[in-house]
Amino acid sequence: MRRAVVLLGAALSLGPVRATAQSGPEVARAYREANEASLVRDFAEMLSYPNRAHTPEIRRAALYIRDQMRGVGVRTELLEIDGVSPLILGELRVPGATRTLGIYVHYDGQAVDPTNWTHDPFHPTLYSAAMEAGGEPIPLPEDGQAVDPEWRLYARSAGDDKAPIAAILPVLRSFRESGVVPTSNLVFMFDGEEEAGSRNLRTYMEMASETLDDIDIWLFFDGPAHPSGRPQITFGVRGSVGMEVTVYGATRNLHSGHYGNWAPDTGNILAHLLASMKDLDGNVLVEGWYDTVEPIGEEERAALRAMPDWDAELRRELGIVKTEGEPQSLPERLLVPALNVRGITSGNTGSLARNVIPNTAVAALGIRMVKGNTSEYLRQRIIDHIVRQGFHVVEEDPDMETRLRYPRIAKVTGGHGGSIAARTSMSDPFAQSVMEAASAAADRAFGEGALVLAPGMGGTLPLYLFTEVAGKPAIVVPVANHDNNQHAPDENLRIANLWYAIDLYAALMTMPKTVF
């Protein structure tokens, strides 16, 4: 049962317009500086609404946000599908604008187990600094009280991903009060089920197609800063798909005494197969694996060279000496498709190990795709590779006739569909413009040259719905501190990062019209 809310696509009038000589970022910054205490309190109020996807109470969070957005002049409605978190859709049409910016945020949060939290995750608690740095709980500030940017606000979704909404609202309010007009139409899409996989997002986007169709470019306001603590923007995500390979021995587990040295040793057979797929330096040996990777350009290569050298720190943190693809760095390695063993199951180990030769050995493979890859293409390369290793490939467990015909049999399942990789070229004029706006904001908030430009991140976002399905460029613009404990207990936002978000969004919403 779907109930589409028809959006009247008419342009919204902005509030009373007053001429101003100040730029958007200047206006937003002045507004923030004059209202820091109330901005922190407003953020805390928003964070008090429980927001686990698809729960009855998330609708209250959605209604609250809808009303806040309406309060700053954005025509905002909820789209709803029964049993699914509402999608919050807002529009701010600007007379004369020739471009439309799509802004994606998600207002749902990860599940919480309150017993693991220092405070109730929906009773936002302000700290004088990060807990790990010796911060202590302090009361929310009163009007006029100075706000220390090193304060942290602890609550579920403080970092992931309500902070962008808490920054969008004051930017728009400041613009409204000062008569600043955004240089683009703005369409806000606040997803209520990102942490649950955004399974209904495509449907919602179809329901909202009239509003979304003229979006030129998407900005993803999600994710944390670079682990170095520096702000970053990212131009792509990897796609992801899983598949599974099962190799077969006898029809049943065999006694390792009675048959060992004679019966097929499934663990060893699978080991040879997996070893043939990737060498110990991390190079995938599957023929054609790297053939369809869309090459990166000079801008991306320059960005990679300029990124903080964080590998040594990561190795220290994770206790590893040798990484795949050395001496390439992690950011470089995220731009080629990955083939990993997510799991292996065969017989048992530890106290459950028995004297058997297991009749099957199963490997779950995790594939991370980059722009240019499709799951169908890579899946077929893997199947071809398995065939070249001497296997007869099947899709179901083999029957006796099949078993007695082929010396080696492998079942391959999965590997279809998955999420699609996306990457926006850094030479795209829009990308250039976003980089300029973000650089300026980052310079102000974190110091000259702070912004990290990452050609691609390793994980997956529903970015492909925008870039591949809708054919629009998209860029990920995170604002949360890198140590925000996203997906974990004691999630928090550093207040300085909220101020950065306000600077950044104000700049993005008033980018010169000429650049895209």
Add this chain to the structure above:
Amino acid sequence: MRRAVVLLGAALSLGPVRATAQSGPEVARAYREANEASLVRDFAEMLSYPNRAHTPEIRRAALYIRDQMRGVGVRTELLEIDGVSPLILGELRVPGATRTLGIYVHYDGQAVDPTNWTHDPFHPTLYSAAMEAGGEPIPLPEDGQAVDPEWRLYARSAGDDKAPIAAILPVLRSFRESGVVPTSNLVFMFDGEEEAGSRNLRTYMEMASETLDDIDIWLFFDGPAHPSGRPQITFGVRGSVGMEVTVYGATRNLHSGHYGNWAPDTGNILAHLLASMKDLDGNVLVEGWYDTVEPIGEEERAALRAMPDWDAELRRELGIVKTEGEPQSLPERLLVPALNVRGITSGNTGSLARNVIPNTAVAALGIRMVKGNTSEYLRQRIIDHIVRQGFHVVEEDPDMETRLRYPRIAKVTGGHGGSIAARTSMSDPFAQSVMEAASAAADRAFGEGALVLAPGMGGTLPLYLFTEVAGKPAIVVPVANHDNNQHAPDENLRIANLWYAIDLYAALMTMPKTVF
């Protein structure tokens, strides 16, 4: 708490001795032919005693068997350790005998789940033929009623391993009644915990050392016929030991998107290691693996050549085309040490698979040793091999300092002790004598040339306690039908195999004194 029962090692007198011109086998056969119905009933009675190791009720089974043995003139006592099944120890000393035969049987049985049985496993049920061959339940025979040798008696331990006791008793009774004198002293050791691993057997043997010390040779009355249905005797068993190898990646599972292509892929690393240990033809590549194997002699080679070619049948049954070590046959492959993967654990597969790079991958290895091997030697060869593959080998999970020092780390645990392989040379005079006696019995029961001589079996028995620890030759002499469903529901014995056991044991107990 141990309570040793002191056995008076004095020679037992045989019952009233009457001169007879008949040989032992002739006497036993005549006795059997005259008492077939009561022998079947007696066997059924013995099978009605529940006999799971270390249960309170197994003592009743032990007392019953002790009394039966005493009834045929064997001085029999129970040795007991608190909480452990009793060991039944019997002695029949023969005036003038210069040799002592040790006879091992186990009277305990595998656990039963009665819901999987057609009949109560301790309510022995006679069938007109095997269930699979259309047999129907029939009443136990009355005296004088003809007994069809194709009948089957269904009960736990019918085949494994009470049948030998059911055959020993009438042989000794017939000897006693007809004045046949065994040619050797006989010592009977009936183990009450074989299916539970015979963990107390060494202690029991030390407790009984006065009785056991002069045993020259051991016969193991256990196991089934060759799968071809032909009777067999076996001159050795393999030893067994397990060990475990764990390889390490990062200190925690890593997100396969954020780190895939850079973080160590533990499944792949383990795959390379396991693949390096054995090639796809089944040859172990661990240096020195085969170096300490005691070579077989001409008799063993001839026996191997004469064994039924059963590989093709086994492959059909088990649904496999390619076996390790082709074109060598299974019996040949049982004479070299095996290295198998008993299990692999890393992350998860199937619906539990997650987008992680598991931080460890674990392989449980199963090693089957042959005569000449020790677990310590083979364990060290494996460790040396792992080191040659570039790993730093540890015995505990590595700490951070260790992790940051070595590019590859493997933890190796287990591999110590285990059970020891044993093999009696087929050129041993005792072995020759047993072969002659068994051949004659098998010719009579199954037809000319029926006996299969197997230089070694694949599994493990506590044979090494006798051969290696006590330094005595030992031979495995099975009597049960190959399809006796041992360790499974509906275990049974074919009556013809009980008759064969009587012929065989009578021959073994009256082997010419000159052969050993």
